[in-house]
Amino acid sequence: QKEVEQDPGPLSVPEGAIVSLNCTYSNSAFQYFMWYRQYSRKGPELLMYTYSSGNKEDGRFTAQVDKSSKYISLFIRDSQPSDSATYLCAMSRDSWGKLQFGAGTQVVVTP
Amino acid sequence: EAQVTQNPRYLITVTGKKLTVTCSQNMNHEYMSWYRQDPGLGLRQIYYSMNVEVTDKGDVPEGYKVSRKEKRNFPLILESPSPNQTSLYFCASSLAEGLAIETQYFGPGTRLLVL
Numbered sequence: 446q447k448e449v450e451q452d453p454g455p456l457s458v459p460e461g462a463i464v465s466l467n468c469t470y471s472n473s474a475f476q477y478f479m480w481y482r483q484y485s486r487k488g489p490e491l492l493m494y495t496y497s498s499g500n501k502e503d504g505r506f507t508a509q510v511d512k513s514s515k516y517i518s519l520f521i522r523d524s525q526p527s528d529s530a531t532y533l534c535a536m537s538r539d540s541w542g543k544l545q546f547g548a549g550t551q552v553v554v555t556p
Numbered sequence: 557e558a559q560v561t562q563n564p565r566y567l568i569t570v571t572g573k574k575l576t577v578t579c580s581q582n583m584n585h586e587y588m589s590w591y592r593q594d595p596g597l598g599l600r601q602i603y604y605s606m607n608v609e610v611t612d613k614g615d616v617p618e619g620y621k622v623s624r625k626e627k628r629n630f631p632l633i634l635e636s637p638s639p640n641q642t643s644l645y646f647c648a649s650s651l652a653e654g655l656a657i658e659t660q661y662f663g664p665g666t667r668l669l670v671l
Contacts (some may be wrong), residue, residue, distance in 0.1 A: 449598070451598070453596060477573030477657060484663070485667070486664075488560075488644070488646050488648075488661075488663050488664050489662045490662070491658070494657050499575070506665065520639075535599075537657070539650050540653075540657055541587055541650055541651065541653065541656030541657065542587070542656075543589070544599070544602075546591075546598035546600070548596050548597060548600040
């Protein structure tokens with residue numbers, strides 16, 4: 446069983462809709478939870494990170510962590526075609542070091 | 557501009573022919589690592605380095621070597637490539653303490669095909 450599970454999609458939504466992404470994990474030692482965005486033919490770029498449980502909001506993006514359920518989510522409000530990318534969740538025991546990634550979810554926002 | 561560079565970006569080679577993928581960062585980061593990305597498996601860490609002359613295995617180190625003789629460079633070496641090493645490779649760097657996550661950068665990737 447993988448340590449981090451993520452539905453690969455693709456997830457197709459119309460422009461303006463809310464995109465909802467999630468990951469589950471099995472290792473309770475994870476403390477840092479990240480979401481990366483990866484455009485085609487590019488490296489991943491950090492979108493948001495959260496330490497321990499709770500919510501974090503940054504513009505149209507909201508990240509949620511529920512450690513009791515071992516479940517994390519990313520919501521994208523008012524989605525735009527430029528949000529079309531693969532979104533990767535990642536987790537770590539430390540604020541640096543090895544990241545454990547999900548498989549990534551491909552998101553397509555159609556105009 | 558802060559960046560991680562990788563070369564080459566694309567490479568086609570044959571089984572058994574030694575190759576090196578270079579990685580360089582200009583941010584004076586201590587921590588550097590290599591990942592491979594395969595469909596359905598996400599990114600998996602191959603090797604990492606905490607600083608010069610300090611390296612250790614990640615999750616999938618078999619068939620790879622690394623070295624860290626200078627802080628800015630972290631080459632990935634495939635001494636005898638095999639077709640199962642066909643993949644997309646990413647180098648990453650960050651600080652090695654504090655909120656290093658905020659300082660992490662990934663390179664643009666190297667797509668390798670081993671025939």
